[in-house]
Amino acid sequence: MKKVLVLAIGVMLAGAANAQTFGIKGGANFANIIKTGDEEFNTEIKxxxxxxxxxxxxxxxxxSFAPELMFSQKGYKTSGTSLLFGPNEYSVTTNFIDLPILAKINATNKFSIVVGPQVSFLTSTTEKFTQGSDSYKNTIREENDNLRKSLFGGVGGINIGLTDALSLQGRYAIDFQKNxxxxxxxxxxxxxxxxxxxxAIKL
Structure with a gap:
């Protein structure tokens, strides 16, 4: 996986070196999962x-060709109530390095559509359980051994220009492979x- 990640970063940096536009971006993720099996296990947006x-x-x-190199937090959470201890919440945070390889279609100077494949590399998984005033947090390591460290997926979204340098971006990303x-x-x-x-801010 490390070799693939290094190659992916190299492709991104090579593209950035020839780019007409280069910049940084950041924002919020609203993540959940699409489950297979255990239909009674309900999850919520994290x-x-x-x-x-x-x-x-x-x-x-x-x-245009619009590659990105992103750190992205994904995962899910569940909640419930115990008769003895009251409400509780369990959440799983999966940290990924994402490499979206996007085609950008410029509809106007201020509006564009992006779509393309994405490769994601799992870096860590953290679980947290909270019940009342008690909570624990654990970074899962050995349990990660059987999970996929790289996943192939797809991305679609829009870019809305606010100024010449600043834009608002919305994305939906989904894995094509199971964990x-x-x-x-x-x-x-x-x-x-x-x-x-x-x-997103153009530099």
Whole structure:
């Protein structure tokens, strides 16, 4: 996985070196999962953040190549109530390095559509359980051994120009591959999905 990640970063940096536009971006993630099995295990949207760099390499007047290199928090959460201890919440945060390889279609000077494949590299998984005033947080390491460290997916979204340098970006990303979990509530078998809202600044 490390070799693939290094190669992916190299492709992104090579593209950025030839880009007409280069910048940074960051914002909020609204993540959840699409499960397989254990239908009684219900999950909710979990918030996180995204941050990274982007490039814009023109191909023709209304089309450009727009790769990105992003840190992205995904995962899910569940909640319930115990008769003895009251409400509780369990959340799983999965940290990824995402490499979206996007085609950017410029409808107007201030509006564009992006779509393309994405490769995601898992860096860490953290679980947190809270019940009343008690909570614990654990970074899962050994349990990650059977999970996929790289996932192939897709991204679609829009860019809205606010100024010449600043834009608002919305994305929906979904994994095409499952995480290789065992299908239980402890390690559900699922695909990641996430809605992103970001501000991008051209440098």
């Amino acid at each position: 918030t996180g953040f995204n941050a990274g760099i982007f490039a814009d390499i023109p191909i023709v007047s209304s089309l 290789n979990g065992n299908g239980t509530s402890e390690t559900p078998l699922y695909k990641n999905q996430v809605f992103q809202a970001s501000l």
